[in-house]
Amino acid sequence: MAAGAPRIFVSHLAGVPVFDPNGDQVGRVSDLVAMLRVGRRPPRLLGMVVEIHLSRRRIFLPMTRVTGVESGQVITTGVVNMRRFEQRPTERLVLGELLDRRVKLVGHDGQAEEVTVLDVAIQQLPARRDWEIDKVFVRRGKAGALRRKGETLTVEWSAVTGFSLEEHGQGAESLLATFERLRPADLANVLHHLSPKRRAEVAAALDDDRLADVLEELPEDDQIEILGKLKEERAADVLEAMDPDDAADLLSELPEEDKERLLTLMQPDDAADVRRLMAYEERTAGGLMTTEPIVLRADATVADALARVRQQDLSPALAAQVYVCRPPDETPTGKYLGTVHFQRLLRDPPFTLVGSLVDSDLPPLAPDTPLPAVTSYLAAYNMVAAPVVDESGSLLGAVTVDDVLDHLLPEDWRETRRARLLPEYDPEAFGRLSERIARFLGTGRFLVWMTLTIIVWVLWNIFAPTSLRFDEYPFIFLTLALSLQASYAAPLILLAQNRQDDRDRVNLEQDRKQNERSIADTEYLTREVAALRMGLGEVATRDWIRSELQDLLKEMEERRDGHRDLFPQGADHRSDVPDR
Structure with a gap:
């Protein structure tokens, strides 16, 4: 390294x-x-x-x-x-x-x-x-020891x-510690993208309430998979911690034998609520409702109602209203008297009886009301929850808007909910437009145009005919326009500065890395050139061969000249040889 x-x-x-x-x-x-x-x-x-x-x-x-x-x-x-x-x-x-x-x-x-x-x-x-x-x-x-021990x-x-391509037993404490602040929907998204074995390990490490919240946000296939890998007693406890309507939807997807076995292991009261919900058609008010709304008697006070609304485990939709009924207080209740909205509770003194505040004009839903009618009801009355009452006038439960949306949205809405529910825009295009506006606000041209506009505005509304004046003294519209321009100018300029700072930081980082790579490349090339020169020093070049041949030719010519001096031209070197 x-x-x-x-x-x-x-x-x-x-x-x-x-x-x-x-x-x-x-x-x-x-x-x-x-x-x-x-x-x-x-x-x-x-x-x-x-x-x-x-x-x-x-x-x-x-x-x-x-x-x-x-x-x-x-x-x-x-x-x-x-x-x-x-x-x-x-x-x-x-x-x-x-x-x-x-x-x-x-x-x-x-x-x-x-x-x-x-x-x-x-x-x-x-x-x-x-x-x-x-x-x-x-x-x-x-394994299983407290995280701070050891x-x-x-x-x-x-x-x-022990790290290998095979999957061994693996805990989940560190992973859960990393994502401990995630909402149940976000943690469900993390679990959805894990392998089935890892998903089961993480689910086993969650407590019952947390796992129940996460299961409610998972697709049905993942719900069934996780529930099937839990021990039956643990699975029953998790189903008890879930909202009854979500538990009923999950159990309805299981085989009949598994469904009955889990219902038998659940607490009798919780199992009775789930069985009652499963008796209704799926896309009706009875099949969509929850059996745990806030139910109060008519002699309860506003203080009692607000204390119930403040319960942490209540969803915002259920906490938006309380239902006033005669005993018994658990669903199915006695005669349904009416609904008291949360805003009405805030407007009245704490000692006021809720029986005097009921909205009796709001019609309840029947348990066999189909899903389209339930949707129209919530939209027509601007409600986030609606009471469900049977023929005898007893409150059976309440349908919340989130349960309705679960059945209206496509099955894969959890995969793309942000892309579908939030408007999309191009951050780069918005940033470029903001920078252009911010730069224009800082130019002399903008000051000239703004000054001319103000002068024309004031003169027109002073000297023009009364019928043509649109902003007479004290020029309220002009003041509002200038205030609006000033309120937008500061964020736009700050946004442009932040984008420029980000570009400078990125460019600086890229320049630094480029310089490091250039230095490393230069050092590498220097070493290579030096090694190449050393290698070339031992190789015969064309100039070296030419010089060697020239030296050899010169030496041969010198020897030839010396040979001529020893044996002059025309001399018979055989004259000394005796005749035979």
Whole structure:
């Protein structure tokens, strides 16, 4: 590893924003994707799973598209593939599948002990853009022990065994600690994208109330899968913690044998409510209603009603009104008298009896009212909940607007609810327009035009005929227009400054990395050129061969001249030879 390369623990990257080179937020880091290697070689980090801003789409961001990784932000090259992320068999989610795993730590003496993985660290390789997981933060101690017990230490990846392509038993404490502040709907989205085995492990680590809230936000397939992997006693407890209407919807999807077995294990009162709901048609008021609205007697006071409304486990839709009935107070109640809205409770003294505040003109729904009629009822009376009363006048329950929406929206609405329910816009186009407006506000042209407009406005409303004046003294419309312009000018200028700061920061980071790469490339080329020169010094070049041949030719010519001096031309060197 490079000495100066920063090491980052992946738990610090969960949920951090991802920015493009212009400083606009692309999304947030949901997880990291790694590929395990043979033996004890550190895994290679392939990329990040990013949840796109303003939508629930999860995309894959390769590490080659990442120019900067810090604990507070991730910077990309700006080129993002919007295809939905699909995990491959050889890939592992770091947060979802590596944390909380029980592995073995091999000591210097060769002895192995079981430890729990709390976190892993990533670092960029030198002279390349590849990232690897090189450190593991573990805790000694038995599985299931309290998180604060046991020694913690950071070790090399090679010192740990038990990471393999097979899935072993894995806890969920670290993952739940990372997402402990998520709302049930957001945690349900995280569970939905985990593997089935990991999803079951996380569900087993949740308490009954938290798991019940999460199950209500999951698609039916995931609900059935998680419920089927729980022990029957635990499954019954979770069903008791769920809203009766949601529990009835879930049980109606199970086989008859499993349904009856779970209903038998539930508390009799809770099971009776669920059975009663399951007796109605699914897309009727009886099938949609909950059997746990706020029911009060006529002699209860406003203070009693507000105390019931303040209960933390009540949904906002159920807390918007109370239903006044004669005993018994549990559904099905005695005769239904009427509804008291939350706003009416706030307007009257605490000692006022709720029986004197009922809205008796609001007609109740029958249990066989179809879904379209229920929707029209809520829209016509601007209600978030409606009472359901049988033929005898007893209150059976209440239909809330969220239950109606669950049946009106498409089945995959949880996958794309933000994209469908929130307006979409192009952040980059909006940012460019805001910058242009902010720059225009700071020019002399704007001051000239604003001054001329004010002068014309004032003169027209003073000297023009009375019938043509639209803003006479004290020029209220002009004052409002200038106030509106001033109130928008400051945020626009601040937005432009923030975008410029983001661009400067990104450019500075890119320049720094470019300089580092240039220095590294220069050093590499210098070493290569030096080595090349040394190698060329031992190779015969054309000039060297020419000089050697010239020296050889010169030497041969000198020898020839010397030979002529010893044997002059015309002399017979054979004259001394005697005749035979």
